[in-house]
Amino acid sequence: MLQEETVIHHHAHHFTSANHEFEAAKQGMWIFLVTEVLMFGGLFVAYGLFRGLYPEMFHEAHQHLAVHMGALNTVVLITSSLTMALSVSSAQKGHKVSSVRYLVLTLILACCFLGVKYFEYSHKFHDGLLPGGFFTNTEIKSPKASLFFSLYFMMTGLHGIHVLIGMGVISWILRRTLRGEFGPSYYTPIELVGLYWHFVDLVWIYLFPLLYLVG
Amino acid sequence: MGSTSQKHHHILPTKTALTIGALLLVLTAITVWIAHIDLGPFNFVIATAVATLKASLVALYFMNLKYESSENRMIFITSFLFLAIFIVLTATDLFFRQEVSVHGTFIAEGSSQSKLKKPWVSTPELVAHGKEIYAIQCVACHGLEGKGNGPAAAALNPAPRNFEAVDGWKNGRKPTMVFKTLKEGLPPSSMASYATLPADDRWALTHYVLSLHPQVEVDSPADFARVGIDPNQESVQEKEDPKISIELAMSQLAHAESGMERGAHLYHSRFEQVQEGPFIGKYLYQKHCLECHGDHGKGGIKVSVLGVYPVAFVATHPLNQQSPSMNSQEVFNQAVIRGIPGNLMPGYGNLSSSELKGLYQYLKAENE
Numbered sequence: 330m331l332q333e334e335t336v337i338h339h340h341a342h343h344f345t346s347a348n349h350e351f352e353a354a355k356q357g358m359w360i361f362l363v364t365e366v367l368m369f370g371g372l373f374v375a376y377g378l379f380r381g382l383y384p385e386m387f388h389e390a391h392q393h394l395a396v397h398m399g400a401l402n403t404v405v406l407i408t409s410s411l412t413m414a415l416s417v418s419s420a421q422k423g424h425k426v427s428s429v430r431y432l433v434l435t436l437i438l439a440c441c442f443l444g445v446k447y448f449e450y451s452h453k454f455h456d457g458l459l460p461g462g463f464f465t466n467t468e469i470k471s472p473k474a475s476l477f478f479s480l481y482f483m484m485t486g487l488h489g490i491h492v493l494i495g496m497g498v499i500s501w502i503l504r505r506t507l508r509g510e511f512g513p514s515y516y517t518p519i520e521l522v523g524l525y526w527h528f529v530d531l532v533w534i535y536l537f538p539l540l541y542l543v544g
Numbered sequence: 545m546g547s548t549s550q551k552h553h554h555i556l557p558t559k560t561a562l563t564i565g566a567l568l569l570v571l572t573a574i575t576v577w578i579a580h581i582d583l584g585p586f587n588f589v590i591a592t593a594v595a596t597l598k599a600s601l602v603a604l605y606f607m608n609l610k611y612e613s614s615e616n617r618m619i620f621i622t623s624f625l626f627l628a629i630f631i632v633l634t635a636t637d638l639f640f641r642q643e644v645s646v647h648g649t650f651i652a653e654g655s656s657q658s659k660l661k662k663p664w665v666s667t668p669e670l671v672a673h674g675k676e677i678y679a680i681q682c683v684a685c686h687g688l689e690g691k692g693n694g695p696a697a698a699a700l701n702p703a704p705r706n707f708e709a710v711d712g713w714k715n716g717r718k719p720t721m722v723f724k725t726l727k728e729g730l731p732p733s734s735m736a737s738y739a740t741l742p743a744d745d746r747w748a749l750t751h752y753v754l755s756l757h758p759q760v761e762v763d764s765p766a767d768f769a770r771v772g773i774d775p776n777q778e779s780v781q782e783k784e785d786p787k788i789s790i791e792l793a794m795s796q797l798a799h800a801e802s803g804m805e806r807g808a809h810l811y812h813s814r815f816e817q818v819q820e821g822p823f824i825g826k827y828l829y830q831k832h833c834l835e836c837h838g839d840h841g842k843g844g845i846k847v848s849v850l851g852v853y854p855v856a857f858v859a860t861h862p863l864n865q866q867s868p869s870m871n872s873q874e875v876f877n878q879a880v881i882r883g884i885p886g887n888l889m890p891g892y893g894n895l896s897s898s899e900l901k902g903l904y905q906y907l908k909a910e911n912e
Contacts, residue, residue: 351553352613359616363623370627374634381638396576403572411565414556414606421555464732467702472731527606534598537572538591542579 338515351517358521362528369532372484376539379480383473390469390477391540393458395449399541402445403533409438410530413499417523423513425506432503435526439496446489453478481540488536491529498522554611564605571598661778663747664719664763666755674752677745679868680879681738684858684888690756696858702733707756717757720767722750727771740882740891825906828899832892836860840910847888858888864911876904 344350380387416431457465460482464475502519505511511519575594579587604610609617663670678690687694690707697704705713714730715721726746729737738746754760768775829841838845841863863870869879877900883891895903 356616356619359619363619366620366623366627370623370630373627374631377631378634378638381635396579400572400576404569407565407568407572410568410602410606411561414561414565415558418556418558418561421553467732470731474732524607527602530606531599531602534602535592535595538575538579538595542575543588543591 338510347515354517354521355524358524362524365528369484369487372480372487373535373539376480376484379476383471383476386471386473387477389471390458390474391543393453393456393466393469394481394541395452396541398445398449399537402442403537405438405441405445406530406533409435409442410527412438413523413526417516417520420506420511420516420519421513425509425512428511428519429503429506432499432506436496436499436503439492439499442492443489446485453481484536484540488529488532491532495522495526495529498525554608556605556608560605564601568598568601571601659742659779660744660747662775663744663779664723664768664773664775666719666751670748670751671755672752673745674748674750674755676868676875677741677749677878678752680875681741681884682749684884685734690753694858700734704735707753710757710759716761717754717759718761718763718767719747719750719754720763720771720773722753723747724771726750824899825902825904828895828903829906833903836889837863841907862911863907870904870907870911873901873904876900 338347340347340350344353412431412434416428416435419425419428419431453459456468457463458469458478459465459475460479461475464478466474499522502511502522505518571594575591578590578594581587583590603620609620660670678686679688683694684696685694685700685704686692686707687697687704692704692706694704710717713721715725723746725735726738726741726749728739729735738749741749763775765775829837833841836845836847837843837860843860843862845860847858847860861867865871869875877897880895880900880903881891881893883889
């Protein structure tokens with residue numbers, strides 16, 4: 330069974346201390362997140378540009394997104410961010426059982442998020458609301474509406490891939506937590522995965538209003 | 545090898561975490577609620593502001609940025625600084641670039657004030673004139689008899705309208721409705737706008753198309769009002785700027801340029817010296833038209849109808865006696881100057897009348 334135990338982690342020889350190692354790893358994570366900001370940033374700029382060029386088209390096209398689904402997913406993702414934060418703080422305090430519980434909850438919420446996305450996507454496929462030349466919907470009058478859906482699929486798709494990767498790394502730290510590798514003295518990986526997961530939440534916090542609400 | 549604990553580290557208290565989580569959910573509810581109230585551009589401002597507030601809470605508390613070393617904080621915040629530069633510089637293009645529009649050059653006559661009296665009243669002359677234009681502009685898709693079975697039709701989805709049927713019309717079969725279709729097209733289908741044709745020509749086309757079925761539908765005064773026509777007045781006065789959209793201008797330019805490049809290449813390899821006089825028609829033909837109309841205007845070249853998915857092709861007809869536009873310089877000029885919308889053939893409004901004459905004579909001589 331799971332027990333609270335002391336963990337001995339040996340830092341690599343090129344660091345002066347475990348704390349030094351932790352700080353270096355964390356800084357690396359922040360720098361990685363900077364590159365992520367810039368990657369998503371490009372898409373947001375494209376969004377802004379085309380929204381400025383074709384405001385009516387965006388308005389018409391965005392009405393074909395399901396606001397309730399998007400809102401549900403926002404709640405799901407924010408809650409998962411909360412459980413992730415709680416899991417990290419539990420690990421830092423050495424409460425392994427609750428850390429595991431919160432990680433599992435986070436994973437379940439991530440699955441819910443993708444489940445909702447699956448329904449949304451299949452609905453869009455069915456209605457022919459697809460990017461570029463694949464756009465076959467005839468309800469939308471605007472001739473350029475496929476552009477909106479190119480952006481929609483590109484942005485939510487890239488975000489969805491991040492969610493998938495997040496689920497992978499959460500499973501990985503869940504396994505390591507179960508093995509008892511983390512405790513108050515060493516929790517670097519779990520904290521870094523936490524940072525990543527919060528970032529994924531952060532992107533969605535912008536995607537939801539921009540795509541679903543104000544189009 | 546020591547193993548000091550990570551003790552300088554701030555641990556997020558459970559209570560704070562729950563408070564932030566609750567706050568985020570409340571803010572989500574607020575954005576969804578506000579989005580349902582129409583505040584014009586403020587909807588966008590508020591939505592972005594609330595999202596930024598939420599993002600800051602996530603970053604400060606969940607991501608612990610509040611207690612993070614100032615170095616890491618600076619690293620992360622700098623990324624947003626760069627993003628801001630990216631956004632602002634791109635936005636200047638959007639806000640300060642002047643309206644790009646091309647005046648005139650591709651369209652021979654800018655205004656489309658009608659010269660005929662009451663062109664919305666069908667006359668045999670108008671129908672005959674419509675038939676002439678139809679043979680050039682519309683047969684590729686709608687077919688010779690208007691059955692919607694022209695050579696390009698097979699690949700078009702939705703299929704071109706069958707004018708011999710009464711059902712399935714989207715705008716409708718009343719004259720003003722067909723006129724509207726010709727002015728605006730039927731986006732997103734391949735039925736393009738023919739607003740570049742003068743209003744009189746569009747009325748002529750309308751009457752011809754409607755003459756293909758005996759059942760006549762008559763416009764009510766309300767129908768006329770909808771297209772902005774007072775049927776008691778003598779003529780139509782369409783307020784139209786003599787300019788074309790950026791996209792059209794760019795596609796026209798791209799067409800013209802690629803044609804010119806290929807033409808220039810041909811010219812240099814084969815007709816080193818000839819540039820003027822009787823050869824002008826041949827030279828211009830090689831330069832602009834050869835790629836689509838084939839050697840000596842023999843036709844048979846497949847031209848893709850852009851903007852249609854899946855891609856469709858139309859094979860060009862020979863430019864000989866049978867071709868409706870090869871019987872008079874006038875009709876020929878109209879076809880070449882205006883081009884054929886639907887992305888089939890670019891318009892060559894920049895050709896002078898002597899150049900057009902040269903082209904016509906060259907084609908006539910070649911296809912005697």
